[in-house]
Amino acid sequence: MKKEKLLMGLLVFSSILYGNSLIEKAKNNNLLAIPDNKIELYKIIDPKGLLTPEKILLGKKLFFEPRLSKASDISCATCHDLKAGGDDNVPVAVGHKGGKNPFHLNSPTVFNAVFFDRQFWDGRSPDLEDQAKGPIQAGVEMAATPALVEQRVNAIAEYVSDFKKVYGKDVKIDFDLVTSTIGAFERTLVTPSKFDDFLNGDTNALNKEEKKGLNTFIDKGCVGCHKGMGIGGSMQPFDVAAEFKFSNIGGFKGGKGGLIKVGTLRNITQTAPYFHNGTFEKLEDVIKEMARIQLGIKITQEEVDSILLFLKALDGRKSNTDNPTLPKE
Numbered sequence: 540m541k542k543e544k545l546l547m548g549l550l551v552f553s554s555i556l557y558g559n560s561l562i563e564k565a566k567n568n569n570l571l572a573i574p575d576n577k578i579e580l581y582k583i584i585d586p587k588g589l590l591t592p593e594k595i596l597l598g599k600k601l602f603f604e605p606r607l608s609k610a611s612d613i614s615c616a617t618c619h620d621l622k623a624g625g626d627d628n629v630p631v632a633v634g635h636k637g638g639k640n641p642f643h644l645n646s647p648t649v650f651n652a653v654f655f656d657r658q659f660w661d662g663r664s665p666d667l668e669d670q671a672k673g674p675i676q677a678g679v680e681m682a683a684t685p686a687l688v689e690q691r692v693n694a695i696a697e698y699v700s701d702f703k704k705v706y707g708k709d710v711k712i713d714f715d716l717v718t719s720t721i722g723a724f725e726r727t728l729v730t731p732s733k734f735d736d737f738l739n740g741d742t743n744a745l746n747k748e749e750k751k752g753l754n755t756f757i758d759k760g761c762v763g764c765h766k767g768m769g770i771g772g773s774m775q776p777f778d779v780a781a782e783f784k785f786s787n788i789g790g791f792k793g794g795k796g797g798l799i800k801v802g803t804l805r806n807i808t809q810t811a812p813y814f815h816n817g818t819f820e821k822l823e824d825v826i827k828e829m830a831r832i833q834l835g836i837k838i839t840q841e842e843v844d845s846i847l848l849f850l851k852a853l854d855g856r857k858s859n860t861d862n863p864t865l866p867k868e
């Protein structure tokens with residue numbers, strides 16, 4: 540009798556503690572919450588203290604500005620739709636004159652990219668300010684040149700006045716300043732979710748099934764690569780345990796040492812199709828493929844369903860994604 544009572548007591552105690560101990564377990568496995576405190580958040584997204592509301596707004600206009608492309612018809616927002624998951628929902632990116640990415644590369648999301656160690660699938664860029672130089676010049680994306688961008692921006696009075704407001708009246712508006720200002724806006728594209736609320740201490744933010752999903756996600760080993768504040772965003776080996784089903788499509792071989800940037804799992808329900816070459820439509824199938832090629836394990840349907848519930852809980856709250864008013868010619 541005494542023993543049973545003790546056991547019952549332990550059960551009740553542990554279920555009260557389950558929320559807290561799961562938070563500890565997640566943190567011990569390097570899952571990090573987006574801070575709910577703005578000062579703490581800005582220490583991470585703006586470590587040099589360079590963001591101002593005016594700069595963020597100017598960066599936003601430039602992010603939506605098609606005149607930064609050669610044919611004045613494509614902006615960053617064309618392929619990174621902020622109303623959707625921050626990408627374009629097609630398998631391969633389509634840019635200048637309908638050109639497709641030569642490596643059959645899928646557009647990744649820009650949401651939460653500020654948390655990534657490296658940018659691009661092969662990790663060739665260190666940060667958002669540097670990254671933005673790529674697509675503007677890429678022949679299959681916006682197909683412009685730095686000189687063309689400088690000429691276009693300097694010819695629009697409202698932009699000249701905006702740049703002066705942000706950087707002072709003697710500012711020289713060059714290509715690097717345009718791209719770093721776009722990067723400043725992108726730094727703010729973070730989407731806290733109920734998973735973050737949970738890690739930040741609200742033990743009821745996730746329901747029982749979502750908590751179970753998180754636990755399965757950790758126990759199966761997904762967390763070995765999908766970790767940090769981005770729940771992804773580091774460079775990791777790909778098809779380690781078995782060959783990727785569609786490795787024949789696009790011929791992309793990864794970056795240094797064959798490493799590929801781990802996709803973020805934040806807002807993952809909104810960013811289909813999946814993988815660097817956009818070859819998987821269903822998230823459920825991606826989970827199975829990941830278990831097979833990255834972990835070399837069999838995963839049951841029940842575990843897949845459970846992980847899926849956790850991934851859905853990573854859908855975040857977006858802000859400042861409405862279209863800005865662009866300056867007239």
Ligand code: HEC
Binds near residue numbers: 670
């Ligand atoms: C034609 C579609 C297209 C346009 C236009 C475009 N991108 Fe991209 N973006 C992509 C593709 C495809 C990749 C992946 C390319 C690679 O890895 O080589 C990418 C990668 C990125 C990444 C890296 C994210 C990650 O997970 O590594 C960021 C950030 C980004 N783009 C921002 C921008 C910005 C800023 C602009 C405008 C200056 C822009 N993009 C214009 C398609 C596009």
Ligand code: HEC
Binds near residue numbers: 762764776825829834
């Ligand atoms: C050894 C590291 C590693 C492990 C373990 C791992 N992943 Fe991945 N994951 C990656 C890499 C690298 C990519 C990017 C591959 C690509 O796009 O070609 C990725 C991509 C994904 C994607 C697609 C992201 C997108 O936007 O296209 C999902 C979803 C995913 N993983 C879920 C999981 C789940 C669930 C598990 C556990 C069953 C898991 N991963 C285990 C490294 C890993």
